[in-house]
Amino acid sequence: MAGILDLLNSDMGKTIISGVAGQSKQSESKTQDVLTMALPVLMQAMKRNAATPQGAEGLLGALNNSKHDGSILDNLGNLFSGGVDDSVTHEGDKILNHVLGSKKANVENAIGARAGIDAGSVAQILKVAAPILMGVLGKQTRAQNVNSTSGIEGLLGGLLSGNSKENEQSFLESILDADGDGSIIDDVAGMVLNSGKKKGGLGGILGGLFGK
Numbered sequence: 001m002a003g004i005l006d007l008l009n010s011d012m013g014k015t016i017i018s019g020v021a022g023q024s025k026q027s028e029s030k031t032q033d034v035l036t037m038a039l040p041v042l043m044q045a046m047k048r049n050a051a052t053p054q055g056a057e058g059l060l061g062a063l064n065n066s067k068h069d070g071s072i073l074d075n076l077g078n079l080f081s082g083g084v085d086d087s088v089t090h091e092g093d094k095i096l097n098h099v100l101g102s103k104k105a106n107v108e109n110a111i112g113a114r115a116g117i118d119a120g121s122v123a124q125i126l127k128v129a130a131p132i133l134m135g136v137l138g139k140q141t142r143a144q145n146v147n148s149t150s151g152i153e154g155l156l157g158g159l160l161s162g163n164s165k166e167n168e169q170s171f172l173e174s175i176l177d178a179d180g181d182g183s184i185i186d187d188v189a190g191m192v193l194n195s196g197k198k199k200g201g202l203g204g205i206l207g208g209l210f211g212k
Helices: 004-009 011-024 028-049 053-063 076-080 086-115 119-143 149-161 166-177 184-193 201-210
Strands: none
Touching (some): 004 119, 053 149
């Protein structure tokens, strides 16, 4: 199974990056930086939530909802033309609040600091990206006929491991709260923000993130 970050290197990924950049009024390079960091973090948070039966059932139920059936991916041109509809960004905010909970602002601050943009702009990018990510997961859920709580955890794990080495997964877990004290900013500052100069392109961003 291809990893979630492979999506950003595809033609669809380029359309998503361009559209989200236009919506958030950020450059495509900054938008790609944010999405490269944010998509795995969101998925790892979902995976952690799905580690409990109740959490897995909740996520599976959401992905079986027609709003997240993957149809959002079939007409990205319409999604982005004239600006993304408020209903999409409202849904995105609900997804982020559910997935990240009290860690939402900390994650946005940490990613913003790493990408060199303000947290408010990160929030705007993620509000558009979250429904698209749910569409990707919904489409994969149907393609692989996932209908059990163990299946949804396996799906998330496959999409994460498809583009990562072992140390990447440990990073994704630790960025959410390395030492359990709730201070993601401090954790990220030590692990990510000082990880060296960022190189151009997706590989460079990942190298800086995951210490390759």
